[in-house]
Amino acid sequence: MAFAKALRRQPSIIPGFGPALGFTLAYLALIVLIPLAALVLRTADLGLSGFLTVATEPRVIAALKVSFGSSLIAAAINGVFGLLVAWVLVRYDFPGRRLIDAAVDLPFALPTAVAGIALTAIYAPNGMIGRFFAEWGIKIAYTPRGIVIALIFIGLPFVVRTVQPVLAELDREYEEAAATLGAGRLQTVTRVVLPTILPALLTGFALAFARAVGEYGSVIFIAGNIPFVSEIAPLLIVTRLEGFDYAGATAIAAVMLIISFLMLFAINLLQAWARRRMGQAG
Numbered sequence: 001m002a003f004a005k006a007l008r009r010q011p012s013i014i015p016g017f018g019p020a021l022g023f024t025l026a027y028l029a030l031i032v033l034i035p036l037a038a039l040v041l042r043t044a045d046l047g048l049s050g051f052l053t054v055a056t057e058p059r060v061i062a063a064l065k066v067s068f069g070s071s072l073i074a075a076a077i078n079g080v081f082g083l084l085v086a087w088v089l090v091r092y093d094f095p096g097r098r099l100i101d102a103a104v105d106l107p108f109a110l111p112t113a114v115a116g117i118a119l120t121a122i123y124a125p126n127g128m129i130g131r132f133f134a135e136w137g138i139k140i141a142y143t144p145r146g147i148v149i150a151l152i153f154i155g156l157p158f159v160v161r162t163v164q165p166v167l168a169e170l171d172r173e174y175e176e177a178a179a180t181l182g183a184g185r186l187q188t189v190t191r192v193v194l195p196t197i198l199p200a201l202l203t204g205f206a207l208a209f210a211r212a213v214g215e216y217g218s219v220i221f222i223a224g225n226i227p228f229v230s231e232i233a234p235l236l237i238v239t240r241l242e243g244f245d246y247a248g249a250t251a252i253a254a255v256m257l258i259i260s261f262l263m264l265f266a267i268n269l270l271q272a273w274a275r276r277r278m279g280q281a282g
Contacts, residue, residue, distance in 0.1 A: 036257065042250040054251040059227055060236065063252075067233040068259060070144060071212035074151035079205045082159025083197075089160075090167040104161070107154050112217030119150055120222045142224030147232065150218045155208030162204035166197045198274045206267045213260055 043051050054060060089101050107115065123130040123140040130140050140146050170193065216234040223230045233256055240249035 039250055039257065040254055043247065043254050045247045046251055050247070051251050051254070054248050055255045059231075060233075060252055060255070062228045063231050063233040063236045064255065064259070066144060066147065066229075066231060067213060067256070068263075070147040070151055070232075071209050074148050074155055074212050075205050075209035077148075077152055078155045078159045078208045079201060082156055082204060082208075083163055083201060085156070086160045086164040086167055090164060104157050107157055112154065112215065113221070115153060116150060116218035116221030119146070119153060119218065123149060123222065141222050142226070142230065144223075144230050146222035146224070147219055147230060150222050151212040151215060154215055154218055155212050158207040158211060159201070159204035162207065163197055163200050166200040170196055195274075199271050202267060202271045202274060206264055206271075209267075210260065210264060213256065 046054065085104065089097060089104075120127075120141050122128050123133075123146055125131060125134040125139060125141070127141070133140055138145075140149060214234060216232070216238070219232055220235055223232060223235075225231050225235055233252060237249045237252050240246075240252065
């Protein structure tokens with residue numbers, strides 16, 4: 001009540017907080033909360049014991065490990081190389097920069113099935129790149145490595161486009177001041193640049209991870225879909241649906257939802273901590 005009164009006392013150039021908030025909550029409930037609630041309620045047909053039975057099946061656990069493990073690895077790799085790509089695009093002017101900048105968004109526009117077929121053709125044992133690894137006994141396509149490659153492909157734009165505007169707005173005077181005070185290049189990057197862009201980098205990581213967890217189209221072609229080896233949880237859900245096991249499919253989806261929410265919540269807490277630390281440092 002006191003919080004609402006405090007909000008009303010604050011002057012605003014644009015009125016209409018009440019209707020805007022009401023529309024926001026209604027839209028969020030209609031588009032997000034109600035479908036998710038229906039997903040959770042659907043699992044009630046199984047009961048708690050049935051839900052736990054499905055969630056603890058060895059095949060389900062193996063698929064969840066593949067999905068979340070591959071997504072974390074791909075998001076971490078995208079965090080490093082996405083930052084590097086954004087840095088190059090912002091800090092350097094070179095021929096073809098605009099072309100490379102536009103190419104970053106291609107995974108957004110390309111159908112995921114097409115991406116999966118293309119990646120499979122390239123990284124297969126007889127493919128353009130896969131054959132070189134095959135000579136060393138390394139197989140990429142039809143293994144968890146292929147899943148990580150596909151998830152890196154679809155997740156890279158999220159990191160680049162999240163970090164790029166922050167880097168563009170970063171005042172270089174801070175870097176020059178650090179150099180004047182005797183800081184080396186590594187110290188300037190770790191103590192000036194990285195703390196500033198860390199919240200944006202974590203946001204890009206979270207978006208790439210969330211996108212990767214639910215990815216289906218580009219993964220099923222390159223994964224091989226071998227149970228206990230390279231089978232992802234979304235494919236297992238589709239398999240259950242094709243077998244008319246709707247309760248089992250929703251149970252697996254609910255487990256994915258819970259794990260994803262907890263992991264994203266932890267990342268958000270880390271973002272808030274990074275912002276507070278940056279504010280205290282400033």
